[in-house]
Amino acid sequence: MxxxxxxxxxxxxxxxxxxxxxxxxxxxxxxxxxxxxxxxxxxxxxxxxxxxxxxxxxxxxxxxxxxxxxxxxxxxxVDKLKRMRLSAGALGSFLAFVFTLGDKAAAWRAAGSDLSVSCAYRLWTRFLHAQSRLRAALVRLYPSPPERSHAGGPAEQTLAHLRAAFPHDPCLVSAFQHRLRAAFL
Ligand SMILES: [Zn+2]
Incomplete structure (x- = not known):
């Protein structure tokens, strides 16, 4: 293949x-x-x-x-995103920071991207729209997603599922693209 x-x-x-x-x-x-x-x-x-x-x-x-x-x-x-300037590593850091910091603009700055904050909001929307496709792909590799935490929304669940599926990979987005042979966004 x-x-x-x-x-x-x-x-x-x-x-x-x-x-x-x-x-x-x-x-x-x-x-x-x-x-x-x-x-x-x-x-x-x-x-x-x-x-x-x-x-x-x-x-x-x-x-x-x-x-x-x-x-x-x-x-x-694998560290590139289709039709986007942002690297897979920067997207992975941004998503992780959204969950730890709870604020997209702050997460964007923490991830160290040179691109504008409006880019962060667009990316977040794309990530939300990709949920069902990402989860369906992840289930093939890691069939039992982690228990739903009390406060976690669907996006948090997807991130937890990514972390469970790729516990040793520094970049969850690159790991997803490489192992599942599919674009993350
Ligand atoms: Zn052919």
Whole structure:
């Protein structure tokens, strides 16, 4: 199965080496996948320069034999968030600080992001909307979420579930993306 996230350059190199034996996610052909350029985007701390955020994988449809389907797939660096400048680590810290500090603006400052506070409120709304999808994915990996605490709302439950599923990972958001092969937001 084609990985959708990688954690390091080494892991990307292994993914590259294994591509010829990996089936295309769309047409299921093997021996047709190739690396096909980088995905670029603006990073959290640099508005001027685009940085590498992932790679494209192409299913070659220009072969004479054993032709592929011509589709491309994105494989993302696990510490990046799709279509967002914010890093996965900064989002993970922000969410954790919301629960300890109880205030989104303060949590945003504590997480050390250069982006505006309005960004924090938008992110929080996106996180709330993602609850059911996140929980459904987490249940596959960690079927028994922690007991509901007396004051905890659904968002707090989701965070507790993430912590239970990834007790040793420094970043819950990266861990989610890597282990569940799905974008966090
Ligand atoms: Zn294909």
């Amino acid at each position: 084609l990985a959708r996230f990688y954690r390091s350059e080494d892991e990307l190199l292994r993914l590259h080496r294994g591509l010829k034996q990996t089936a295309c996610p769309a047409c299921k052909a093997t021996g047709t996948l190739n690396l096909h350029g980088w995905l670029y985007g603006y990073g959290e701390h640099d508005e001027q320069r685009k940085s590498r955020r992932g790679r494209r994988v192409f299913c070659n449809n220009r072969k004479r034999r054993r032709n592929g389907c011509g589709r491309t797939f994105s494989v993302w660096a």
